[in-house]
Amino acid sequence: MAKVNRARSTSPPDGGWGWMIVAGCFLVTICTRAVTRCISIFFVEFQTYFSQDYAQTAWIHSIVDCVTMLCGLGFALCYSPAIAMVGKYFSRRKALAYGISMSGSGIGIFILAPVVQLLIEQFSWRGALLILGGFVLNLCVCGALMRPITLKEDRSTPEQNRVCRTQTQDLKQGSPCSTWTKKWVHTCLCGSLQQEYSFLLMSDFVVLAISVLFMAYGCSPLFVYLVPYALSVGVSHQQAAFLMSILGVIDIIGNITFGWLTDRRCLKNYQYVCYLFAVGLDGLCYLCLPMLQSLPLLVPFACTFGYFDGAYVTLIPVVTAEIVGTPSLSSALGVVYFLHAVPYLVSPPIAGWLVDTTGSYTAAFLLCGFSMIFSSVLLAFARLIKKMKKTQLRFLAKESDPKLQLWTNGSVAYSVTRELDQRDGESVAIAMLGSNLT
Template identity: 90%
Template sequence: MAKVNRARSTSPPDGGWGWMIVAGCFLVTICTRAVTRCISIFFVEFQTYFAQDYAQTAWIHSIVDCVTMLCGLGFALCYSPAIAMVGKYFSRRKALAYGIAMSGSGIGTFILAPVVQLLIEQFSWRGALLILGGFVLNLCVCGALMRPITLKEDHTTPEQNDVRGTQKEDFKRASPYSPLTNKWAQTCLCCSLQQEYSFVLMSDFVVLAISVLFMAYGCSPLFVYLVPYALSVGVSHQQAAFLMSILGVIDIIGNITFGWLTDRRCLKSYRYVCYLVAVGLDGLCYLCLPMLQSLPLLVPFSCTFGYFDGAYVTLIPVVTAEIVGTTSLSSALGVVYFLHAVPYLVSPPIAGWLVDTTGSYTAAFLLCGFSMIFSSVLLGFARLVKRMKKTQLPFLAKESDPKLQLWTNGSVAYSITRELDQKDGESVATAVPGYNPT
């Protein structure tokens, strides 16, 4: 097989082939996230055909989302690498690039929602799934667009190269039957994993990870139950599918406009705040949903929820990159999307159980709303505490005795106490003749 030549660059090109990467990621999000969202349209068909309740039927959507985020299976082999590649090719216009790439989810939902409803009416749910499967084969084309790139921060230092070269020579000298070979391999593997996933010990990343769990719990059930809820309040099948289309097209606007806005100089340093605001506002939308029981009221809800859903989805990779850096972005995104798996698995069935138990959607929607609001509040509180600590450190440094402070210069720590004492001695010697400070 011919060797693949890696494109080399000292910094992200912010253009060029990067726009092809964005196009590939755009199509990936259509084939993965948009198709997954259309399961909501299949929900009533599955429930009727298999004669199951809400909780049992919800497992279909839950397992699809969970496997995508949890394993290296199916959509996961395309979704996470495509998103990471966008971060490799863009720095200055990263939020805009992610906004365009992630808007594929909204565009796909806008187009596929009425199409899927039409396919179900014409070919039944089995034929509709078969046609969607053929459409998803376009992921093979997307994979062909992903050209590797080596950035400046990806280059190893000369010391690391020497160490790795020495390890390779030691491995070549070692006999393949030597018991030390396996031990050496295990040690190198542990060191490599420790270096690659060292970001999981960062306090900022831990807070982000916890908030993602609550955010993922809240965002998933709507795409399963929006169509069934609309049908339960008297909306027709075509109108319910139209709500999903609205949700998708406004999602696009949220992706692109929020990406463009947060790339502006005035908001670039507030991407973290924009992310938590978007998550919190989606939670508030959830709290209002049980009161909206007609199509004219559900349309504004779909617009509002879709916009802020697109906004925070765009900013997830950006916020993650700000915390862990570009070098560890691929691994960090893998962890972040992995954390989506468990909430995606359990939240739709839990919401379905609440609907079966209470006979209404109110409890399910309220639980999702409070979960997303808590995720936003947690991030805001963590950022506030961090800023308070930063402002207190200089104040405490000024209040403390300067003679007891230590400064670090490289690996050498020294005190200025002796220097101040010598200056005091010199001043006394000047004032008192014959005084010797020693």
């Protein structure tokens, strides 16, 4: 078998074959996220055919989303690696590249929503699912576009692992029963994992992870209940599918324009803030939704929610890379999308239970809205505290010693000048002691 050519580069190329990676990721998001979000069009069909309530029917969509984010099964084998590959090929244009890549979800919804409704009418829900399954086979083509790349910072890790394995084998052959050998083997086996997932101990990443849980809880139910809610307020089936199309096409605009805007020099340093802004506004849209009970009012809602949904989805990999760095981006994104799994699993059934219990969508939408707002506020509060601590450390350093040069790394602060002064003092004392003894 022919060996796969591995591209080598000292830094992300920001172009070239990277645009083919973007195209592949674009098609992956169409075949995965767009298809799963169009399941809401099947919601009423499933509910009618199986004679189940909202909570029971919602498990269908929940399990699909959960397995995608939780396991190495199905869509998960395509979605997370494709997104991570884009981060490997782009640095300066990362937000734009992610914007184009993630816009596949919006384009897919825009195209598939009316098509799926037409397929259901023509071939029933079973035939429509069969046709969608054939369409999803295009993921095999997307995988063929993913060419590995080795960056400068990635080259040391394989060499270190190789040396570790070699030394481990030698020690095993020399003294297989030695306690010292066993400790060395344990160190070598755990070293690579500790290095790869060291970001799990970062306080910034822990806060991001908690925030993602609340954000994922809030964003999922809308794509399950928008069509049923529209039907409940008197909107026709075709118009409800049209709402999903609007949501999809505006999602595209949010992906691309927000990615392009946040790559500009004026906003480059505020991508974190832009992410918080987008998540918070989607939460506010949720709070207004129960008051919108006609098609002319639901269309502006779909436009607003769709735009900022595309905006923050684009910035998730960018914000993650800002916190953990590019070398750990693939592993960190895997953890971030893994954290989506549990909220995706439980939020639609919980929302369905609230609808069944209260006879209204109000409680379900309000809970989702407050969840997304809390996600945004939590990250903003954490960033504010971090800046206050840095400012306080600098102020205390200047007040205590004018010669003090403060170096900061998170919450750690130390003075090179003070250490050098102490070493100089020790050297002088030793010299004087030596001369006295002489």
